[in-house]
Amino acid sequence: MPDPIPSTFSRSGQSLFSVKEVRALMNIEFERAARYNYPICCLLIQIDRIAEIATYHGQEVKSLILGDLVELVRGQTRAGDLLGCMVEDRLLVVLPHTSPREVTFMLKRLLAGARQMRFGSGGRTQAITLSIGISHNQHPEARNFDVLERVAEEGVAVATASGGDRFVETELYGLHERKREGMPASGHPDYTRIAQYGGEDYRQRLIDLMSTDGSLEQAAGALAEEIIARALAETQSEQMPIPPSSIDASKEEAYRREIDNLHRRIAKLTQSLGLTEQEIARLRNLKSVDEGVASLYREVQGLNPADARAELKKDLMSAIFEANLDLKRKSG
Amino acid sequence: MTEKDELQKDHGVLYLGIDLGTSRTSVSASNGVRETIESFVGYPKDPVARKLLKKDVLFGAEAREKRLSLNLHRPLEHGVLKFNKDGEDSESLRAAQDLVKEIVRLARPRKDELVYAVVGVPAQASINNKDAILQAARESVDSVMLCSEPFSVAYGLDMLEDVLVIDIGAGTVDLCRMHGTMPEDADQITLTSGGDFVDDELAKEISKAYPEAQYTKQMLKAIKERHSTVEDNVERIMVDLPVKGKPTQHDITECMQNACRRMVPPIVEGLGQLIATFDPEFQDRLKNRVLLAGGGSQIRGLDSAIQAYMQETLGGGKVIRTEEPMYGGSNGALKIAHDMPEEYWEKLK
Numbered sequence A: 001m002p003d004p005i006p007s008t009f010s011r012s013g014q015s016l017f018s019v020k021e022v023r024a025l026m027n028i029e030f031e032r033a034a035r036y037n038y039p040i041c042c043l044l045i046q047i048d049r050i051a052e053i054a055t056y057h058g059q060e061v062k063s064l065i066l067g068d069l070v071e072l073v074r075g076q077t078r079a080g081d082l083l084g085c086m087v088e089d090r091l092l093v094v095l096p097h098t099s100p101r102e103v104t105f106m107l108k109r110l111l112a113g114a115r116q117m118r119f120g121s122g123g124r125t126q127a128i129t130l131s132i133g134i135s136h137n138q139h140p141e142a143r144n145f146d147v148l149e150r151v152a153e154e155g156v157a158v159a160t161a162s163g164g165d166r167f168v169e170t171e172l173y174g175l176h177e178r179k180r181e182g183m184p185a186s187g188h189p190d191y192t193r194i195a196q197y198g199g200e201d202y203r204q205r206l207i208d209l210m211s212t213d214g215s216l217e218q219a220a221g222a223l224a225e226e227i228i229a230r231a232l233a234e235t236q237s238e239q240m241p242i243p244p245s246s247i248d249a250s251k252e253e254a255y256r257r258e259i260d261n262l263h264r265r266i267a268k269l270t271q272s273l274g275l276t277e278q279e280i281a282r283l284r285n286l287k288s289v290d291e292g293v294a295s296l297y298r299e300v301q302g303l304n305p306a307d308a309r310a311e312l313k314k315d316l317m318s319a320i321f322e323a324n325l326d327l328k329r330k331s332g
Numbered sequence B: 001m002t003e004k005d006e007l008q009k010d011h012g013v014l015y016l017g018i019d020l021g022t023s024r025t026s027v028s029a030s031n032g033v034r035e036t037i038e039s040f041v042g043y044p045k046d047p048v049a050r051k052l053l054k055k056d057v058l059f060g061a062e063a064r065e066k067r068l069s070l071n072l073h074r075p076l077e078h079g080v081l082k083f084n085k086d087g088e089d090s091e092s093l094r095a096a097q098d099l100v101k102e103i104v105r106l107a108r109p110r111k112d113e114l115v116y117a118v119v120g121v122p123a124q125a126s127i128n129n130k131d132a133i134l135q136a137a138r139e140s141v142d143s144v145m146l147c148s149e150p151f152s153v154a155y156g157l158d159m160l161e162d163v164l165v166i167d168i169g170a171g172t173v174d175l176c177r178m179h180g181t182m183p184e185d186a187d188q189i190t191l192t193s194g195g196d197f198v199d200d201e202l203a204k205e206i207s208k209a210y211p212e213a214q215y216t217k218q219m220l221k222a223i224k225e226r227h228s229t230v231e232d233n234v235e236r237i238m239v240d241l242p243v244k245g246k247p248t249q250h251d252i253t254e255c256m257q258n259a260c261r262r263m264v265p266p267i268v269e270g271l272g273q274l275i276a277t278f279d280p281e282f283q284d285r286l287k288n289r290v291l292l293a294g295g296g297s298q299i300r301g302l303d304s305a306i307q308a309y310m311q312e313t314l315g316g317g318k319v320i321r322t323e324e325p326m327y328g329g330s331n332g333a334l335k336i337a338h339d340m341p342e343e344y345w346e347k348l349k
């Protein structure tokens, strides 16, 4: 069996995060890019006719091609960071610090690389083509990562409909409203729960939230709203003369920084886990090296002089040796 | 070899006897290991094939089975390495090198041992071929010598002088008159009536007897390897062959006997020539020292059949069968390696 397709991956290799977690990291990356004002691009890559390939050539071949595609993407992207996951046989990739202009060059290389990626079956080889949807955070209406993902999805649809082997950016950012799945649309903070924990327990609360719905992004969002609500409640009870809006802002900023730090830690952890995994793989390979079987002999033997026909054998050995010496001389 | 490597290798000497054949390559080693593989080397045709097979190179039966995804080589086809008009064919040379490397690996040498190998090569191999085989072997062992395959078979059986070796392979039957170590052209006759010839004859016989029966070459080869015989009184050979897609029992006893027996006359005719051109004083001795070797010699009763036919046409003869046809060449090469004095190995490093 081939390796399973990496469901998530990063620059350094297969990531240990689940698809859910990687998507949360993508959200965080989006928000960080907005905050520090750098470009990020989002790609959704689909192999043309992947369903037919799987039907005719089997799941094994499909997995191999997807695995190769991940390698290709890794090789063709030059950005320092790369975050990706498989979404229903499609590759969702986020490239931080990459502008829409840079990404077009890269995509041309990617399309060309895919066409070289032939696969063989029954003695025939077939080329592979890709349909790619792109989006980026440079558009004024690109308000969150969700928007990027859906614009990229539409790009794939348009690229496929026009025959594949191309990339498309639809620029339909405005069509997508801000939407936060599973989150209260407007603040309905849960005051009872907030009352149960104090300032030191935010970290634990974040972990708890993550363990219930798994998504770091949603958990972080929920926690942020709880924190804001708590701050508001505190202000109200203390009857502080400061306008509530400015308190919101400063407290929110502080907690945001803390959450951001947590995210950085998680990213570092992934990296070191990746390295550990590589090391384990290396050691496993070393272990399977065959030690060999020892020879019966500790030293060179040569003819046994007690052999009944030692003289004749000696002559034969010498004749073989001479012939080989001759051969060696001739070949230089 | 660097000096450091040599210093580290002071824990033992592993001798290898290697038989590089067209259809099989075998090794016998002084650590007790004996291995044989079909002489196929395959390289994945494209990156996806490589991923699927998880290997850069495949050997033996595995390579044959997965040939659709591979560029397949039989490095010693027709007994010799293939060369094109510009010299050697580089992929086939690489295939030969990889094959030798693989057979050495299968012998499981320890890292800290010296490895000395004797490689038996087809008697008809040219200087160019020998050189290429040496190059291939030097990559994997510390010192190497070539010798002719019929000689190693005979040496393994302690038949050191004046012996006629019949080596029945897949493509050819090699008849070789041994006196000394390296047979010359006049000492050899190559016939094309080897194992593949028997397969073809068997196909003809079956088509004649059972026109409806369906079969493939591979099927017939497998049937032959199980039931081959030239003897008269044998159990009936019953095999299932499809008729219009339905497995049906057939009695192929006569087909098998006829196909296998057709091998005998050309061999004896060839032996006759080699005997007749030998020093008259030793002709009788030669006639009585005929050695039957090679995978194809496993046909039941073949030794007696050749002997009987020799009696009939040459007025006598004695045929001895090697015990282990698959390892006859490599066992003999191992014995030569063992008997070779140290200074010879040293000089050829």
Ligand SMILES: Nc1ncnc2c1ncn2[C@@H]1O[C@H](COP(=O)(O)OP(=O)(O)OP(=O)(O)O)[C@@H](O)[C@H]1O
Pocket (backbone or CB within 6 Å): B020, B021, B022, B023, B024, B025, B079, B167, B168, B169, B170, B171, B172, B194, B195, B196, B221, B224, B225, B226, B228, B293, B294, B295, B296, B297, B298, B299
């Ligand atoms: N039990 C058997 N009965 C009859 N024939 C057999 C048997 N086993 C193997 N063979 C035949 O022996 C042949 C292979 O012999 P061998 O392995 O000696 O070939 P080789 O030495 O590699 O070939 P070559 O001499 O052509 O280089 C094949 O035709 C195979 O079908």
